[in-house]
Structure formats: C-alpha cells, structure tokens
Amino acid sequence: MKRAFWALPVPIAILALWSLAVDRDWILLLPHPLEVFMAMIDFTFGLFYDDAYSGSLVRHLLASTGRVLSGFGIAAAVAIPLGILLARYEKVSAALEPVLGVLRPIPVTAWVPLVLIIFGLGTKSAVILIFIGSFFPILINTMAGVKRVPTRLLEAAAMLGTSENEVLYKVILPSALPSIFAGMRIALGLAWVVVVVGETVGVPTGLGSVITEAREVSRTEVIVTGMVFIGMAGLVSDKLLGWGMKRALGKRPLLSTT
C-alpha cells in the first residue's frame, strides 16, 4: 500500500502540468488530457463519437498483438537453437559469425525499405521486421548464457554419467535459462517498437496505423490515445512474459547470474 501511495504523485503532477500547458496555450495543438480520456473511452467502447476510430481498439490491438507474437515467436524459435549451436560448436560459430557480425549492427529501420519492396505493404512485412528486431537480442543472450555455463557443473554431470547429448537438457539449458529469458524480454519490448514502425508504413490495421492515420486528419487526441495503448500493451506483455516464466519454473532456483 505504501508503494501505491508513492506511485500516485508523479502521474498526477504530469497530468496537472499537461492540462495547464494546454489551458495556457504553452504548446499549441496538444490535446487536453480530458479529450484524450474521452477518446480512449470512445476508442475502447465507441460511446461518444461514432467515427472511424470508435470501438476499434480490440480490432487494432489484436492485429498488433498477433504480429508481435508471430514475429517474436519465430525469432525465439530460430535464435535459441542457433545461439546454442553457435556457443557450443566452434565450426558453426566460425562459419556464421562473420555474416551475423555484419547483419547485427543494421538497425531494423534500415531493413524497412527493402522488406516493403520485396514483401509489400501488409502483415507479412510487419512480422518479418519484428522477427529481425527480436532475433539478435535473443541470439546474443542465448550465446552468452550457454558460454557462461560453469565448467564445474559440466564436470559434475560428466562424472555422474551424463552423455554428451543429454548434457544439453540436463545442464546447459537450465544454466542458460536466466540469460535466455533476459534476451526474450528485451526482444519482446523491441517487438512492440518494431510493430509500430511496421504499421506506420501502410498497414490498415494495428495501433501503429491508428496513430499514422490520425496524423493525416490532425486528430491529436487519437494519436495520444494510440500511444498510451501501445505503452500499456508493451507493459502488459512484458508482465505476462515474466509471469509465464515464473509459472514455468515453479519455485526452482536458477543459476544466479552474478
């Protein structure tokens, strides 16, 4: 409860300063918090305005979430096994590291033009961009986690009769799990960034398309509404991922990463 008490003043101050800034015309064209609030209600339930945005939250949210989950899911499915291979097999790493080294610094935004030309405007491009954005955080963290598996635990497993194949499931994966999870968390956050980037470039659905279209008709309160929902969606998905990981582990302690 104490925590809730401390959590209140800053948002209230921001809202107060915001309404003051609008009332006094310090910043022109900024929508009033109340306008945004009304727009959020209307966007969610469609009670007030009956325009293109009314009651469309679920449709856009589902579209964005679907893209995030597909891109992120495919990235995890490829990057985790690949990260393990790269960290464990010298030859795999020698073969792939130069290519990955060049691809890694290319920002997702630099992929946008090429991806759009090849795959066109639409969901496919958005998912591919999310895949690219989520891939490297998961790959790098998986590799780091696998490389950091304590030698002692590998020795312990070996002297207890663990075969080469089983050591992956018995020791390497459990040891690397905290690092893999950390990578997935970063990647999911990035996926929400990338979905908005993807959707601003001409997909008719999704929260990113909502704010882009609202700009064209100068509906600032809709833009802010879209931004708030993107923030909330990112927050909720991060919490859900954390909760899911906790559930999957039960109360098993993991290797501490210190």
Next chain:
Amino acid sequence: MAVDLRGVSKRYPGGQVEALRALDLPIGDGEFVCLVGASGCGKSTLLRIVAGFEHATSGEVLVRGKPVTGPGPDRGVVFQDYGLFPWLSVAENVAYGPRQRRMAKERVAPIVDRFLEMVGLARFRDRFPHELSGGMQQRVAIARVLANDPAVLLMDEPFGALDSLTRQTLQEELRKVWQELKPTVILVTHSVEEAVYLADRVVVMGGGPNHGVPGHVKKIVKVAIDHPRDVTSPEFNLLKRELLDAIHGHES
C-alpha cells in the same frame, strides 16, 4: 586393484616444466589414500587425470583394470565447491546419477533415502542447495556420488572451503561412511592432520613448476593407527611431524 597409475606424466601444451613425471601408484580395493604436498605439486592434476577431466600425456590409469578415457560414473568426484545442480532439490541431486543410468524411479527412491540418511540430511530432501550451509552442501555432494556406487571416490580438497569446526565434523562423518561402505578413496588435501586422521596411506608429493622439477611422489607413509584416531596422541603427532618434514624437506 581399484586404481592403478602406471607411469603417468602430464605436460601442458607450451609448458616448460612437466606437471607430473612417470608417476606410479597402485591403490587397493577399499583403501583410503590421501595426497598431500605443497601447492603446485600436481596432486589435484593427478586426481583430475584419474577423474578423466584431464588426460595423461603418457602412461595410463586403470580403474578396476579398465583404462580411463574420460569422466564416468565409476569414479565419483567430490569438488571443493560442491558442484551441485542449483535447480535440483537435495533429493533430486542425489537421484541424478542413478536416474542418468535409467534406473527405475521406485528403485532410486530407497537409494536416495539411504544416503541422505547416512549424511544426516533426510529432513532437507526437498530443499535447494542454496538454502543449505556449505557443510550441508558438501554432504549432499558426497551422498550424490555414493548413490552412484562408484569404484572409487575422488575428493579434491573437499573440506577446504569449510570452517574448522564443520571441517572436523565432516572428517569424522566421512570416516564413519568409509568404515561402513569401505569405498576406495583418493583424497587431496592441504591438511596433514586431515590426511593422518583419515588415510590408510598418505602419499607425499613434491616438485611442480615452482621447484623446476616435475611433480612426483616423494614419500609414502602408512598410517597404522586404529579408528577413531586420537589427534592428540603421540603416535598421531609423530606421523604428522614425519609428513610435514617430508613435505617441506629436501629430496632424499
């Protein structure tokens, strides 16, 4: 013969000095052998070669007549830092070896119970390693290798990280376990007292990179005192003195 070291030499790639040269050491079934010696004499290296974590440059190690080619469940290792799996409970750690050998759950359970009972941790079976003290974790590690019924127990300064009271308790418990099960044990230690308290034979090693000569066996001392040994008795202390002289003295 439980373990037979035949002309074991070890040279690290690029190393100027050999870590070990032409070392012979036969160890009988059920024998408790302690390796002592100054730092760098190669006693831990020797143990790791028997464990199969490192390979001899020349010579061979036979365990029950079979040459060692890598780590295996016939040689249980107890590490100074325990090496328990943090995500497995105490009971799961002890069950790990037998389960790895595809032993049925119903057959593993009594084994786990028996060895946890033996090391006095039956009440802690569902705890995780990080919830236990160092001494308790080392007891789990000992139970874990005993559950695998190894031909030889290799212990690398197993009590080196523990405070002196816990250390004494564990030495006594290990002595009791050994008297009950009579496993073959090779234990590396810095403590001459620990060696004289536990061993049938104490192997003093010397040399190493700091001395410009390869690690080798300096002296082997039989300890013919009945268990439990009184660390304050004259005969105990005479042996201690003899060993300390051998460790620090010049080559004879």
